[in-house]
Amino acid sequence: MIVDPARPRAGRTSGPPRRTLLRALPAAVLGIGALSACTHASERLDAESNAVPQVDLSGIEKVPEIAALVPEDIRARGELVNGAALNYAPGEFIGDDGTAIGYDIDILAAIGRVLGLATRTEAAVFAQIIPAIGTTYDVGMSSFTINAERLEAVTMVSYFQAGISYAVKTGNPYDIDPAQLCGARVALQVGTFQEELAIERSAQCREDGRRAFDILAYASNSDAATNVAGGKADILMADSPVTAYAIIRSRGTLEAIGEVEESALNGIVVAKDQPELAEAIRAAVQHLIDSGDMERILAAWGNESGMIPTAEVNPEP
Structure with missing residues (x-):
């Protein structure tokens, strides 16, 4: 969880995307908003579900030269709107207070601070996020694996690696x-x-x-x-x-x-007709990598091993 005021994995080419398989399950099966039943194990590993990381982003400041890259309409609005399927802990899921939490949500908030923007995540069906980029949502940050099929439809900015x-x-x-x-x-x-x-x-x-x-x-x-x-x-x-x-x-x-x-790169989804926004996000992600804030956020969620050294727009899958 952030203290800031302001998965799918691509799989093999012969099979369906990894996160597509997961997203096809109904929310009730995935245990969203409730603890799923299990065998009589001595101790459930999600017993401390309230103990989500508290990541302090207050020290991350706006970088004017990066913020200037944001398209004027988004700057005027003052908010970056994200679409995410909130059923994939620890990337993005729903906290006990009903808000979106996870390392993707913390990273998004950190990007917003660099860009001088507030951020807001709206819950979405995973398969419906990409078609709504550029209209309903400015970005899609929902553990998307970068693959050739997606790059035909949208721009993607790399920020994490998973397998x-x-x-x-x-x-x-x-x-x-x-x-x-x-x-x-x-x-x-x-x-x-x-x-x-x-x-x-x-x-x-x-x-x-x-x-x-x-x-x-x-x-x-x-x-x-x-x-x-x-x-x-x-x-x-x-x-x-x-x-x-x-x-x-x-x-x-x-x-x-x-x-x-x-192992494959995860990417933040941006509309193809928004190259300025894609570059602004790339520069913000790179700033977070260089400053150590990206590692700090990921480490809080136990995922610093997913760090990448360089953020790119449309990297080779």
């Missing part, structure tokens, strides 16, 4: 190797790219004459993480921001294992 990552119970008591999961109990969220990938890899295990994955698909990543920490599953498989957030909230019961796979 698939893994976590196990601290100490790895079951001696799990993420590269060798045949026969392992793999916990993940139902309807995500990870489930699709796990099914594919499990089939390969069978073809190779080995035991298939024991796929444990839960209604939420929180449930999946809880059951890994409780020993009911061997390994958590999730988007890297989700895994990192689960670890930081696990009170030391989970640890990362293996490398991040299929």
Whole structure:
């Protein structure tokens, strides 16, 4: 949460976008606004759902030469309007007070301070954000992976990098190797790219004459993480921001294992006919990277590993 007054992952080219799979699930299944039911694990990892990071942005000041790049109509309005699907913790989700929170929301507010603008996030259906950029919304900041298909429709400014990552119970008591999961109990969220990938890899295990994955698909990543920490599953498989957030909230019961796979850039969406706005946002993001504020925000959410050194407009996917 910000103290400031003022996912999908692209997946493979042969399959649907990772966040598209997740967004297709109804809000009730994703547990938005409520805690989803789970097994009788000794302790839920989302028990401290009220303890969201408090990121102080008050020291981030307007940079006049960057603010001057903002189109006149937006400067006159004094506000940057964002569309986001608020069901993807820790990127963007709904806090207990009903407001949008997450590292994307904090980064957006920091960008606004650099540009001398207030920021406002409106809840949206993920698939409907891009078509509304430039009309309903000035930008779309909702963990969008930069890919060729999206770049045909909109401009994207890179600010973060994410992929698939893994976590196990601290100490790895079951001696799990993420590269060798045949026969392992793999916990993940139902309807995500990870489930699709796990099914594919499990089939390969069978073809190779080995035991298939024991796929444990839960209604939420929180449930999946809880059951890994409780020993009911061997390994958590999730988007890297989700895994990192689960670890930081696990009170030391989970640890990362293996490398991040299929890493790709996330981007802030801007309309193609707004090159000045895209450049203003790029310059603001780069300022936050250079000043250390981007790392500070991401670290508060356990996701400093997603830092990139350079913000670009329409980078190669």
